[in-house]
Amino acid sequence: QSxxxxxxxxxxxxxxxxxxxxxxxxxxxxxxxxxxxxxxxxGKAPKLMIYDVNKRPSGVPDRFSGSKSGNTASLTxxxxxxxxxxxxxxxxxxxxxxLYVFGTGTNVTVL
Amino acid sequence: QVQLQESGPxxxxxxxTLSLTCTVSGAxxxxxxWSWIRQSPEKxxxxxxxxxxxxxxxxxxxxxxxxxxxxxxxxxxxxxKLSSVTAADTxxxxxxxxxxxxLTGNYRIDLxxxxxxxxxxxxxx
Numbered sequence: 001q002s003x004x005x006x007x008x009x010x011x012x013x014x015x016x017x018x019x020x021x022x023x024x025x026x027x028x029x030x031x032x033x034x035x036x037x038x039x040x041x042x043g044k045a046p047k048l049m050i051y052d053v054n055k056r057p058s059g060v061p062d063r064f065s066g067s068k069s070g071n072t073a074s075l076t077x078x079x080x081x082x083x084x085x086x087x088x089x090x091x092x093x094x095x096x097x098x099l100y101v102f103g104t105g106t107n108v109t110v111l
Numbered sequence: 112q113v114q115l116q117e118s119g120p121x122x123x124x125x126x127x128t129l130s131l132t133c134t135v136s137g138a139x140x141x142x143x144x145w146s147w148i149r150q151s152p153e154k155x156x157x158x159x160x161x162x163x164x165x166x167x168x169x170x171x172x173x174x175x176x177x178x179x180x181x182x183x184x185x186x187x188x189x190x191x192k193l194s195s196v197t198a199a200d201t202x203x204x205x206x207x208x209x210x211x212x213x214l215t216g217n218y219r220i221d222l223x224x225x226x227x228x229x230x231x232x233x234x235x236x
Contacts, residue, residue: 104155
């Protein structure tokens with residue numbers, strides 16, 4: 001099972017919006033609404049930001065939102081802030097054999 | 112506050128077995144699902160497998176022949192064994208808890224929160 005495909009990096013200025021894509025197949029992203037997103041700052045463990053495509057855990061700012069179209073899920077960060085600079089990974093259920101797969105990761109830079 | 116702490120050798124020889132333990136504090140291991148996840152520059156994040164408090168497990172098919180995950184509820188710990196390791200198994204290994212989804216009332220395998228701090232395991236002779 002291959003990792004889900006994400007852009008290596010995206011960047012934006014403070015206050016702008018950035019969107020990170022996560023492309024899979026009909027066997028994972030496209031087949032289930034079990035896509036989550038994790039934020040990872042350097043030297044830290046990942047943190048859950050979005051689950052089930054577009055749900056936010058308690059405590060996650062509403063600047064973070066998720067969506068899905070076909071085999072591609074997206075994470076949008078609106079009103080970009082300096083502390084949003086981090087790596088972001090998508091994660092998806094991939095059926096009863098493969099079970100779960102991570103994305104390749106995207107580095108977000110705040111200019 | 113729930114905390115997870117990985118422990119085990121930081122150096123393992125090729126062909127030997129990697130053994131790690133995750134100790135859970137601040138909450139019971141009961142009811143939840145517990146996962147192992149690793150991270151390397153070459154492969155990024157990779158889900159290894161999970162175990163429930165009752166001992167049901169499943170894991171990444173690419174690792175299934177080499178992975179054993181077990182739980183010791185009396186010690187509030189769960190463990191990972193990865194056999195026949197090679198340099199490709201060098202990674203930062205995390206343990207994590209699957210969250211309780213308050214919207215559905217379900218204990219989830221896949222919503223990892225919290226995580227341990229991670230333990231670096233190097234495979235080298």
